[in-house]
Amino acid sequence: MAPMATDEQPPRVVNREPDIPPVIGPGHNFASITDKISSIALTRRTPPGWVAGFALAFLLVLMLGFAVGYLLIRGVGIWGINIPVAWGFAIVNFVWWIGIGHAGTLISAILLLLNQKWRTSINRFAEAMTLFAVACAGMFPLLHLGRPWLFYWLFPYPNIMNVQPQFRSPLVWDVFAVSTYFTVSLVFWFVGLMPDLATLRDRARSRAGRIIYGMLAMGWRGSARHWKRYEVAYLLLAGLATPLVVSVHTVVSFDFTIAILPGWHSTIFPPYFVAGAIFSGFAMVLTIAVPLRKFYGLEDFITLRHLDNCGKVMLATGLIVAYGYMCEIFLSWYSKDKFEWFMTRNRIFGPYWMVFWSVMLLNVAAAQLLWSRRVRRSPAALFLVSLAINAGMWVERYMIVVTSLTRDFMPSAWGQYAATVWDYAVFVGTIGFFAAMMFLFVRFLPAISISEMRTLLPQAEVKEEEEEAPA
Amino acid sequence: MRRRQPRYYGLMAEFDSPTAIVAATRRAYAEGYRRMDAYTPFPVEGLAEEMHFHRTRVPLIVLLGGLAGCLGGYFLQYWIAAIYWPLNIAGRPLNSWPMFIPVTFELTVLAAALSALLGMLALNGLPHPYHPVFNVPRFALASQDRFFLCVEASDPRFDRVATRDFLESLSPREVIDVES
Numbered sequence: 001m002a003p004m005a006t007d008e009q010p011p012r013v014v015n016r017e018p019d020i021p022p023v024i025g026p027g028h029n030f031a032s033i034t035d036k037i038s039s040i041a042l043t044r045r046t047p048p049g050w051v052a053g054f055a056l057a058f059l060l061v062l063m064l065g066f067a068v069g070y071l072l073i074r075g076v077g078i079w080g081i082n083i084p085v086a087w088g089f090a091i092v093n094f095v096w097w098i099g100i101g102h103a104g105t106l107i108s109a110i111l112l113l114l115n116q117k118w119r120t121s122i123n124r125f126a127e128a129m130t131l132f133a134v135a136c137a138g139m140f141p142l143l144h145l146g147r148p149w150l151f152y153w154l155f156p157y158p159n160i161m162n163v164q165p166q167f168r169s170p171l172v173w174d175v176f177a178v179s180t181y182f183t184v185s186l187v188f189w190f191v192g193l194m195p196d197l198a199t200l201r202d203r204a205r206s207r208a209g210r211i212i213y214g215m216l217a218m219g220w221r222g223s224a225r226h227w228k229r230y231e232v233a234y235l236l237l238a239g240l241a242t243p244l245v246v247s248v249h250t251v252v253s254f255d256f257t258i259a260i261l262p263g264w265h266s267t268i269f270p271p272y273f274v275a276g277a278i279f280s281g282f283a284m285v286l287t288i289a290v291p292l293r294k295f296y297g298l299e300d301f302i303t304l305r306h307l308d309n310c311g312k313v314m315l316a317t318g319l320i321v322a323y324g325y326m327c328e329i330f331l332s333w334y335s336k337d338k339f340e341w342f343m344t345r346n347r348i349f350g351p352y353w354m355v356f357w358s359v360m361l362l363n364v365a366a367a368q369l370l371w372s373r374r375v376r377r378s379p380a381a382l383f384l385v386s387l388a389i390n391a392g393m394w395v396e397r398y399m400i401v402v403t404s405l406t407r408d409f410m411p412s413a414w415g416q417y418a419a420t421v422w423d424y425a426v427f428v429g430t431i432g433f434f435a436a437m438m439f440l441f442v443r444f445l446p447a448i449s450i451s452e453m454r455t456l457l458p459q460a461e462v463k464e465e466e467e468e469a470p471a
Numbered sequence: 472m473r474r475r476q477p478r479y480y481g482l483m484a485e486f487d488s489p490t491a492i493v494a495a496t497r498r499a500y501a502e503g504y505r506r507m508d509a510y511t512p513f514p515v516e517g518l519a520e521e522m523h524f525h526r527t528r529v530p531l532i533v534l535l536g537g538l539a540g541c542l543g544g545y546f547l548q549y550w551i552a553a554i555y556w557p558l559n560i561a562g563r564p565l566n567s568w569p570m571f572i573p574v575t576f577e578l579t580v581l582a583a584a585l586s587a588l589l590g591m592l593a594l595n596g597l598p599h600p601y602h603p604v605f606n607v608p609r610f611a612l613a614s615q616d617r618f619f620l621c622v623e624a625s626d627p628r629f630d631r632v633a634t635r636d637f638l639e640s641l642s643p644r645e646v647i648d649v650e651s
């Protein structure tokens with residue numbers, strides 16, 4: 001038996017990976033962290049690269065406005081949807097955007113509860129990503145309503161029409177799940193921002209900056225009692241957001257599974273959707289993090305450790321997703337249900353065979369590159385893999401929606417689906433909206449949590465032995 | 472009759488490190504000061520406890536909010552589906568509770584999260600745009616890299632000279648008068 005450690009020395013932590021990069025670069029102190037992160041938001045000079053990027057994104061926002069305006073005038077007939085594919089791009093994009101949001105909540109809530117220190121420098125912009133992604137997602141069901149201006153009919157409210165939502169429908173669950181998700185994400189993000197807004201208020205040189213950040217900070221003064229309540233509230237919010245991450249995409253998957261359509265009616269959907277959501281969300285985190293750290297010189301805060309860990313999470317969730325694909329195929333054969341088995345063969349070899357094989361290439365094959373540590377620690381390679389996975393997860397949702405709907409049971413009811421230019425305009429427009437919001441966020445708010453970064457420093461620890469003063 | 476209003480809010484000592492502020496707060500509490508507060512740029516572990524501030528009612532508020540959301544959410548659906556707008560679909564039960572679970576869950580989380588935010592803000596007395604500590608120019612560093620201990624003039628043991636001497640004995644960078 002190994003002898004128990006009896007001396008007062010703490011047991012030495014054995015670093016099994018000696019070359020593991022740190023979560024924060026060396027040589028930083030409270031002031032340098034504060035200065036580095038807040039100066040991005042407080043500088044008077046907007047970098048030309050930012051202006052160019054924002055201008056491009058804003059052009060796409062204008063296109064979105066145009067496409068939506070035309071949609072409101074002409075109706076959803078300008079999209080490629082019809083019977084049997086009545087959902088099309090709207091649901092594909094909805095599921096894709098919602099899924100992207102999930103990584104933000106996973107990083108901010110679940111990794112907080114698991115005490116993963118590396119989450120600290122990426123949680124803020126991942127949460128912002130969640131908010132903007134959910135905002136993009138929310139547009140699609142609303143625009144798909146046909147009369148979006150009557151969206152409030154989705155909520156139960158006293159009305160003279162004497163009708164109320166049907167609470168047995170997953171589509172109504174979706175309304176509650178997505179609006180709750182957005183609200184809770186916003187609350188969580190704002191609570192995390194409060195101390196940093198106070199920092200910006202105290203450092204802002206312009207009067208407008210002091211007033212605006214000051215109003216948003218609500219008079220935060222860093223009192224120890226306030227911090228105590230703040231930390232309890234933040235932890236509780238993390239605890240509340242954790243089941244929410246799982247529930248939202250589960251409810252989204254119910255939109256499919258509750259229908260009896262072959263390829264949709266499956267109990268594997270909830271876990272497989274949640275894993276896919278986290279998979280695509282981490283891909284989007286990397287798509288943002290790699291250029292962000294490069295452009296703003298944040299390599300000390302978003303280190304190779306963060307990229308490496310994101311790559312590992314992507315690999316793990318990607319394997320769950322790949323298992324989901326295999327399981328679906330196996331069960332459709334094993335069930336001996338001829339419609340299910342036909343759907344599977346049709347998905348692989350039918351008119352949409354390219355979609356299926358793109359999914360395999362982008363989601364399954366590309367993700368296997370992440371086994372290599374060299375790939376996980378190379379920002380450029382990770383960026384390319386993350387783009388592949390972003391695209392792959394979008395194509396996957398296209399596959400699920402379209403191949404099941406176009407050929408369900410009776411051949412006389414079959415059809416084909418192809419998106420129109422307006423479908424693409426709205427979709428690309430939301431990407432522009434997302435990018436424009438991210439640009440504004442990075443420019444005006446601290447993209448990394450300053451107060452949490454300070455706690456990572458060795459100086460932040462309270463040393464007990466120094467204060468053994470004789471009474 | 473003249474209202475008894477202290478001319479100033481209190482005395483504030485500035486420190487360099489979390490270790491120093493924790494030690495100073497402990498000494499001040501031992502000295503008998505109660506109406507005081509420490510201001511730090513990040514949550515310093517054990518600092519509130521040094522002022523014997525151990526429990527907060529935030530969890531209770533969140534629990535009550537969550538329960539209200541849960542019961543309210545279920546009742547909303549029950550009332551609509553079974554009382555207000557009953558739809559008889561092939562004789563299925565009107566109170567089809569398994570179908571009401573997702574919305575009940577979502578509303579539980581929503582109400583609990585909003586109570587966490589509002590409860591925390593209310594207990595902290597925020598928004599609070601004006602506070603005497605903001606009158607100290609160096610207090611801007613409390614959100615950056617300095618740690619402040621403020622003993623308030625309303626404390627019964629507060630004495631302008633004695634308290635200043637005491638704070639000086641804690642070897643701060645500086646002791647500052649806070650005007651009200």
